[in-house]
Amino acid sequence: MNDPDAASDPPLVEMKGIVKRFPGVIALDGVDFELRSGEVHVLLGENGAGKSTLIKVLSGAHKCDAGEMLIGGRKVNITSPQAPLEMGLRFIYQEINLVAEIDIARNMFLGCEPMLCRALGLVDKSALYGRAGEYLRRFHIDLNPRDIVGQLSVTQQKMVEIARALVTESKVIVLDEPTDVLEDRSRNDLFEVIRRLKSTRQVGFIYISHRYAEVYELGDRVTILRDGRNAGTHRIEDLTLDEMIERMVGRQVTRQYPALPAPQNAEGIRIENIADRNVLNGVTLSVRRGEIVAVTGLMGSGKTELGRAVAGVDRFDSGAVYVHGRPVVSKSPAAGIRNGVAYLTEDRKSEGLILEHSIRSNYALPSIARLSPKGLLSHARISREARRCMTDLNIKAPDMLTPAGQLSGGNQQKAVLAKWLGANCKVLIFDEPTRGIDINGRAEVYRIMEKLLEQGAAILMLTSDYTEALAMSHRVVVLSHGRAVGTFDRGTADEEDILRLAIGSAADQQHTGSVAK
């Protein structure tokens, strides 16, 4: 606020006293927000704090109940999703919003193609590809405008989305958790483009993220939302990480990661030489009962594929799996569950929960055989167990008949956990257990994992979050190109060691732990 040049130009976006009510909740309770030109303004907050609601009000998806909005200093009334686009705002959501079947240039100019003859609808192709190429070059986006979008990587598609925003001369770009789907190296490419746009074009960015590291790397200012209120707007350098978290949560977070109990000696699961096409090249590892082994690596390292193969979700070519010392063959997820192996998918919304169905029904799904003796449903038992599980895991919902799709991200993950706790599996494979979940939710998920360990479960945690891998495991196995390239015991490595090993550049194994066979 005490910035000297703040007064000279009107802010790109100004939202004052925004109120949005939903039946039973106030999602936004008088939020002020301001975006200046040439800044990256990070919007932080837990799930349900109102970040996405605020963005939806700005994008015209929701109509606010009170408050006013100014764009470029002029008061506006956003009534349709088209209106903000016409005012130079661009929204880039987590899901890619491009036409996969056509090429980059056509996507960039979709709806505003340079025309040879407007009346006949003839597109000026040379201008189209020429200008597209120019935009891409100017911002050092190394892509050919004739490439088909569907064949690009996710990062490249994100870049195309940003390039499209340039074509329409957008002054404001809203990025909703853009890096959640990206791996480290491509994040840097994206950041590079953002920085360049900010300095050369004075574009303002509203950046929503869960990753605190990024906030410092990229942000100029940060606005923290808590329970639908603005809990403070600060210059990034004025705020330490602890202060930031404290303001988000509204209290001091003492300990995010629980202390892990010592594992038992008995073997939980042993995986021997699992190979599948060229995705998995002979992975061997074992997890004791009461132990968490984290498996980490870059995108495409084969983590998810390993988990799915072990649980019987996908077939694999060769190798063996032993549960509690007994060899098991799981040709389907059903067989996997019978063998005591549960796979908790990374994709809660499309693979973890039936969103239209109630928490109760979702809970009963993997344990339905146990809950329906002789094929007849025991409704009373299902309700009793589901209700107990909801209390135990602190799932916040009006009741157990609430559709799973209406829960927040953290509560959805807890519902997934609830469902698999009921199945009584000896081995649990967690795939990205805390992706897209806020701090409180994470702590709760970790606590549940801890409790599972105490009960003697063996946990295989597949994660791309190195901090989580190190802090929430007894051992970390690093995967690269479908091979286990190294194992670190607890406390013998840091993020950098993992990254170095994962990239496989300089695998200096002197100061690392033992290397897997």
Add this chain to the structure above:
Amino acid sequence: MIGDIRKQAIRSAESLAGLAVITVFFVVMSPTYRQWATLTDILEQSMELAILAAGTTLVLISGGLDLSVGSVMALCTCIVGCLLSGASGEPMMHAAPAVAVTLGAGLGVGLVNGVVIKYTGVPAFIVTLGMMMIARGAALMLAAGRNMSDFSDGFLLLGDSSGYAAPLWITAGVIVVVGCLLTMTRFGFNVYAIGGNEEVARLSGVPVKLHSIACYAIGGFCAALAAIVQTSRFEFAKPNRGESWELMAIGAVVIGGTSLFGGSGGVGRTVIGVLIIKSLQTGLSHMGVGSYWQKILIGVVIILAVWIDRVQSRRRKT
């Protein structure tokens, strides 16, 4: 699904209200409609569609689609007609084994549908569209040059609504069995789950293929049963039976409020849907509205029912 009993109850109440409005309208408008005979008339004509639609309900809840059931009815009519016809000499079989063979044929066609859909990955729409033509062709082939009538008294009992009222009991039985299957058994629970999200169900250990195939098989079985009752009621078989009945059945299911995309619904509502369609047909006939107009009006009602459903569910969401 089971968890959402409240919502289901609301939806059923809505369909019932629709049925009530239609009934009151015709009672007021048409003096001939105001008789008990009309009620039994409607019921009698609803039986076969209700049996067929019970199977369709199951298939739709599982997230599937079966366009072949109308033609399967025709095929089964001709099979049972061939086996039992006394028009050109002694019938080939007694009534009981002939009925069993026919039911088996319907079940078999459904089984083939399910297996092909689940193991080849060809969409249900295409597979059952193909089967619709195959079954119709087979029915015409069976019927060629044959007079399929003069059935035994035993068989005619199945479609006779007076006396023992066998069709009523058969229909009630089918509805109760399918209803219990859906709400009280593991099978039904899994069918809802598959319709809700097939991948989630598979990852949760539900044998998806087996259940889906079973739904198609039951759908085929219901088509055979509907054909048997109808053949018995009409006392002769013809290969053009059941034309566009598959769509009428889907219409009834949808009017009742079962989702076309699977995962929710119930057979009780389908019964209401069938009664709405048949009340409309009967009432319009009583008022002297021709069958062309009846078709048009029923089409309008189907669209209207789904539209109201959408508006309601949108309102409940926000």
